[in-house]
Amino acid sequence: MTISSAINAARTGLQATxxxxxxxxxxxxxxxxxxxxxxxxxxxxSLVSGGTTGVHSAGIARSQDYALxxxxxxxxxxxxxxxxxxxxxxxxxSRVGNSLDGTGLFAQFSKFxxxxxxxxxTPESASNATAVLGAAQGIVSEFxxxxxxxxxxxxxxxxxxxxxxxxxxxxxxxxxxxxTQLTGMSRSTPEAAALMxxxxxxxxxxxxxxxxxxxxxxxxxxDIVTPDGVFLLAGQARTVEFSPSTAFGPxxxxxxxxxxRLMVDGVDLTPGxxxxxxxxxxxxxxxxxxxxxxxxxxxxxxxxxAGDLISRLSDDSIDPTKTPGAYGIxxxxxxxxxxxxxxxxRVNPAIDPAQGGAVxxxxxxxxxxxxxxxxxxxxxxxxxxAVTAIRPINSNGIQGSFSSTDMVAQFSSIVGQxxxxxxxxxxxxxxxxxxxxxAERAENGVDIDSEMQDLLLIEQAxxxxxxxxxxxxxxxxxxxxxx
Numbered sequence: 001m002t003i004s005s006a007i008n009a010a011r012t013g014l015q016a017t018x019x020x021x022x023x024x025x026x027x028x029x030x031x032x033x034x035x036x037x038x039x040x041x042x043x044x045x046s047l048v049s050g051g052t053t054g055v056h057s058a059g060i061a062r063s064q065d066y067a068l069x070x071x072x073x074x075x076x077x078x079x080x081x082x083x084x085x086x087x088x089x090x091x092x093x094s095r096v097g098n099s100l101d102g103t104g105l106f107a108q109f110s111k112f113x114x115x116x117x118x119x120x121x122t123p124e125s126a127s128n129a130t131a132v133l134g135a136a137q138g139i140v141s142e143f144x145x146x147x148x149x150x151x152x153x154x155x156x157x158x159x160x161x162x163x164x165x166x167x168x169x170x171x172x173x174x175x176x177x178x179x180t181q182l183t184g185m186s187r188s189t190p191e192a193a194a195l196m197x198x199x200x201x202x203x204x205x206x207x208x209x210x211x212x213x214x215x216x217x218x219x220x221x222x223d224i225v226t227p228d229g230v231f232l233l234a235g236q237a238r239t240v241e242f243s244p245s246t247a248f249g250p251x252x253x254x255x256x257x258x259x260x261r262l263m264v265d266g267v268d269l270t271p272g273x274x275x276x277x278x279x280x281x282x283x284x285x286x287x288x289x290x291x292x293x294x295x296x297x298x299x300x301x302x303x304x305x306a307g308d309l310i311s312r313l314s315d316d317s318i319d320p321t322k323t324p325g326a327y328g329i330x331x332x333x334x335x336x337x338x339x340x341x342x343x344x345x346r347v348n349p350a351i352d353p354a355q356g357g358a359v360x361x362x363x364x365x366x367x368x369x370x371x372x373x374x375x376x377x378x379x380x381x382x383x384x385x386a387v388t389a390i391r392p393i394n395s396n397g398i399q400g401s402f403s404s405t406d407m408v409a410q411f412s413s414i415v416g417q418x419x420x421x422x423x424x425x426x427x428x429x430x431x432x433x434x435x436x437x438x439a440e441r442a443e444n445g446v447d448i449d450s451e452m453q454d455l456l457l458i459e460q461a462x463x464x465x466x467x468x469x470x471x472x473x474x475x476x477x478x479x480x481x482x483x
Contacts, residue, residue: 003472005470008054011236013053014462016055020458028084028448030454031448035210037197038444038445039062039063040061043057059188059189060188064444065443066214069200071436072212072439073212074281077285079426080209080283081286089415092415092419096412096415098409104412108141114135115134119132119363119380122362124375129359133347133351133352143342146342147340162208166244168206169203169237172206178195178199179222182199183221184422206224210224211281212227212232221243226269228333229277250296253404261270262284263278269286304393305407307337309404312389313328313329318383319382322366329366330348332344362379388405396412398410
């Protein structure tokens with residue numbers, strides 16, 4: 001090897017080690033950057049006429065395990081769904097209350113039964129009558145509030161779907177642009193690596209809402225497809241379509257056209273739809289399930305409880321003054337019996353002084369024109385018997401034989417079980433997701449200790465190449481002195 005070739009080889013070595021140092025430093029700097037994949041320099045021997053002339057960079061490699069990333073991305077969809085379902089049912093369960101803590105609707109029913117018992121024992125007590133009215137109003141307020149909660153949560157889910165669709169469409173368009181940029185460059189450059197990292201982040205964003213797979217195409221492009229084979233990006237980004245609503249009453253459903261479906265090029269992605277492309281995971285899976293299934297079912301159960309209470313206390317045998325078939329102390333303000341009864345239940349104006357009524361009618365009859373005997377508790381005892389009577393029911397998921405208060409306790413138990421089921425799914429999914437994230441980080445992420453060790457080796461290589469140039473320079477100086 002000539003002195004000039006030695007200098008050239010050392011020069012290329014210095015260039016290579018300088019690039020390696022830059023990449024190692026970038027790895028360390030981005031160790032905690034979301035979506036960043038560790039880079040490494042691909043080195044190759046430079047040959048001229050069969051002889052070695054040094055070393056050169058053959059490109060920048062991304063240390064990504066695509067199969068592992070695909071598995072983690074799939075679990076990201078499952079985790080997003082589980083987290084949304086769990087948090088929503090925790091909110092519902094906390095609001096509904098339970099029989100163990102004596103809170104929520106159960107507490108209002110218990111209070112009503114207790115105050116009615118006290119009034120039946122002392123029918124002449126005006127304060128006890130007022131307490132019964134207050135307890136009845138508490139039940140009505142709780143039913144109305146819970147019904148409004150169902151409405152609000154459905155509206156919130158619909159709004160979150162609309163926002164999610166905007167984010168997904170924006171991410172799809174972003175990936176289309178990145179595909180175009182990658183087409184015109186070598187995938188082994190630092191710039192290409194950065195673009196692929198950004199594309200990875202956009203894919204992760206999409207997978208939170210809907211499970212997707214990336215399909216490699218020529219020139220570094222990718223297409224995006226759902227597990228069921230619906231393309232969201234095939235060369236060009238397709239538009240996910242959804243129209244937010246403002247009406248979320250119990251009769252407003254996706255089946256009757258009152259609520260929007262999730263569509264892509266005419267394919268129905270709506271969870272639960274009779275379509276091959278129906279989504280079953282991700283935030284969309286959770287949000288549509290809540291909007292179209294879980295929350296309407298919860299509302300129907302509240303209607304069942306409200307209807308049972310109205311029916312019990314409207315029995316014609318309780319109050320001889322009441323017109324047969326008329327309401328008792330609880331009424332349906334619309335008088336239709338349609339879904340949404342929990343939001344329409346009211347206290348009968350006949351017993352409410354604020355509405356022109358009188359509390360003594362609790363004791364003497366809803367259509368009594370004047371107070372009766374102060375000691376007569378026959379109507380009050382009949383109401384108490386109606387409230388405590390064990391009646392069979394099999395409607396909207398509530399099945400068995402219950403008193404009025406026990407039925408509310410059963411409803412609270414159903415809500416609590418839903419919360420526990422979703423908490424369990426979240427815990428299990430989160431554990432699996434954590435394992436895959438750690439495995440992916442071990443394969444794709446940056447190990448700072450390893451990078452620092454590499455920097456020490458790079459420093460030694462740099463020093464060695466610099467020493468070669470220094471020695472070659474000394475040799476040239478010596479030769480110049482000889483001549």
